[in-house]
Amino acid sequence: MTAKRLLLVAYHFPPLAGSSGIQRTLRFVQYLPKSGWEPIVLTSHPRTYEKTSNDLLADVPPNLVVKRAFALDTARHLSLGGRYLGSMACPDRWMTWQFDAVRQGLKLVKQYRPAAIWSTYPIATAHLIGHALAQRTGLPWIADFRDPMAQDGYPADPKVWQSFKRIEEYAMHDARLNLFTTPGAARMYRDRYPFAAPRIDVLENGFDEDAFVDADRTLPHREPLNPGCLTLVHSGIVYPKERDPTPLFAALGKLSASGRLPKGRLKVRFRAAVHEDLLRQLAANHGVADITEIVPAIPYRAALAEMLRADGLLVMQASGCNDQIPAKIYEYLRARRPIVALTDPIGDTAGALFAAGIRSIAPLDQREAIEAILLRFVFQDLDGTTAADAAIAAASREDRTAQLAAFLERTTAA
Numbered sequence: 001m002t003a004k005r006l007l008l009v010a011y012h013f014p015p016l017a018g019s020s021g022i023q024r025t026l027r028f029v030q031y032l033p034k035s036g037w038e039p040i041v042l043t044s045h046p047r048t049y050e051k052t053s054n055d056l057l058a059d060v061p062p063n064l065v066v067k068r069a070f071a072l073d074t075a076r077h078l079s080l081g082g083r084y085l086g087s088m089a090c091p092d093r094w095m096t097w098q099f100d101a102v103r104q105g106l107k108l109v110k111q112y113r114p115a116a117i118w119s120t121y122p123i124a125t126a127h128l129i130g131h132a133l134a135q136r137t138g139l140p141w142i143a144d145f146r147d148p149m150a151q152d153g154y155p156a157d158p159k160v161w162q163s164f165k166r167i168e169e170y171a172m173h174d175a176r177l178n179l180f181t182t183p184g185a186a187r188m189y190r191d192r193y194p195f196a197a198p199r200i201d202v203l204e205n206g207f208d209e210d211a212f213v214d215a216d217r218t219l220p221h222r223e224p225l226n227p228g229c230l231t232l233v234h235s236g237i238v239y240p241k242e243r244d245p246t247p248l249f250a251a252l253g254k255l256s257a258s259g260r261l262p263k264g265r266l267k268v269r270f271r272a273a274v275h276e277d278l279l280r281q282l283a284a285n286h287g288v289a290d291i292t293e294i295v296p297a298i299p300y301r302a303a304l305a306e307m308l309r310a311d312g313l314l315v316m317q318a319s320g321c322n323d324q325i326p327a328k329i330y331e332y333l334r335a336r337r338p339i340v341a342l343t344d345p346i347g348d349t350a351g352a353l354f355a356a357g358i359r360s361i362a363p364l365d366q367r368e369a370i371e372a373i374l375l376r377f378v379f380q381d382l383d384g385t386t387a388a389d390a391a392i393a394a395a396s397r398e399d400r401t402a403q404l405a406a407f408l409e410r411t412t413a414a
Helices: 022-035 097-112 125-137 158-174 183-192 194-199 209-217 246-258 276-285 300-309 328-335 348-355 367-378 389-394 397-413
Strands: 004-009 037-044 065-069 116-120 141-146 177-180 200-202 230-235 266-271 292-295 312-317 339-343
Touching (some): 004 022, 004 397, 022 037, 037 097, 065 097, 116 397, 125 141, 125 158, 177 194, 183 194, 183 200, 183 348, 209 300, 209 328, 230 300, 230 367, 246 276, 246 367, 312 348
Parallel strands (some): 230 312
16 A cells, blocks of 8 residues: 655754754654655754754654755844844744745645645744645645644744734644644643634654663663762753742752751752753852752763663643643653652643652642652652553654554545
């Protein structure tokens, strides 16, 4: 049987570095052929990426058709003295991508005859491209939102907010299917656009088993990160608001000053946090610079290997993001290391952890609760801190791709 083809419009694709969002599209194109779908990728020219790395290029299937359309980053390529017109960054700094991408996408449709078009946020321009291609070709469009777009107070710029609202309205009216990564986000959009509710569904993120197997091969003995000392690792960006680390540092400071945290017992490592100056300032203010490790980004499999070697893995997610789940959560589950989660117990992040059997959860904004959960970790009270095997198996990227293929079959049949 001849495989159906899917045109994927995605900004996040190798050699982009520094975003966990790259994994969603990359693993879909790896595993879709197993479900009878041949992927074709329409992405941006690498010049638009602030950081690049070759470490994931080997994961791109050798026969995959990848078209890189002309694009510029307004902030880096079209600014004068660091300033640029707001209209040149609406809906985002990569809005120039849409012009050549639509042109190249029409060529790909003509040449390869895909059965559907899939575009993925958080680069909003991708949805503009997907919408334009669907309008011009009549092909069914799947809008992969991942997270909500127009929210209360986000984006802060009213013109950008309006453009986000307009794009999501395009999708809700015209897309055959709108996908979100969390139940809360899907519920929000069903309430916001009740007429589109039958075309809104959930496709969570996941982990890649092959990447973990590769990472594990580099660790014949799994030596601890800091011999003689427990290391709690936060892997990924620490957002000042959405993952505000201030209460965590306050808790560490109180525990250290009171003597309840034995000296030399704990290190908290922040890997690729981006907002490193904030972390250094907080560590200094609370007298815990000796406990804190702030380290730069490393290649993807090396980051997985670090998770496997960690004594524990740290999650931070504010209650304002209750309808979102950090993509790293699923890799944390697969690492099978104890998880310390600082998040709202009624949010989707906590829900995913509870479903996996993890109960070591404290609100991110409650210092005393954080102190208690840190002491549990330090004194190795690890009951309810690691994921159940069934929950891990269900979260693999291969399983998620099979779910996507089922959505595609249903959508194209309709």
